[in-house]
Amino acid sequence: MYNDAKSAVGWLKNKGLKAEDIILYGESLGTGVAIEIAQNDNFSGVILESPFTSMVAAAKNKYPFFPIRFLLKDKYESDKKIQNIKSPLLIMHGEVDKVVPFWMGKKMYDIANEPKYSYFTKYDNHMMEYDENLLIMLKKFLDSLN
Numbered sequence: 001m002y003n004d005a006k007s008a009v010g011w012l013k014n015k016g017l018k019a020e021d022i023i024l025y026g027e028s029l030g031t032g033v034a035i036e037i038a039q040n041d042n043f044s045g046v047i048l049e050s051p052f053t054s055m056v057a058a059a060k061n062k063y064p065f066f067p068i069r070f071l072l073k074d075k076y077e078s079d080k081k082i083q084n085i086k087s088p089l090l091i092m093h094g095e096v097d098k099v100v101p102f103w104m105g106k107k108m109y110d111i112a113n114e115p116k117y118s119y120f121t122k123y124d125n126h127m128m129e130y131d132e133n134l135l136i137m138l139k140k141f142l143d144s145l146n
Contacts, residue, residue: 001033092128
């Protein structure tokens, strides 16, 4: 997945875009990929929807008795990489997420560099509800990039 994302960014750059013209967006597993890519360049912005700290921690939350660390090839240790990101960051997460615990999104926000923005809601599950409040937050984030 990392190679696919790098190829997509490379394709955009070959079309004449610069990293500072690109906003990376990752949702759930895609947040691990977006964080991996974002730590190596200065993008216009990075949006993470329902991020996890690491795949090991997320899996242990669901399957506490399995030797997760040994079973997973790709650990997606986003909590170890997010501090390498210098691009503006928006983290979105719903408190009733049944797939990735809300505390993980909150922790990722807490350890991220400035400039950072958050959109945490009491009622959203794993997929954010694109309602008026979220659209207002997205506009605020996009306006901050100019």
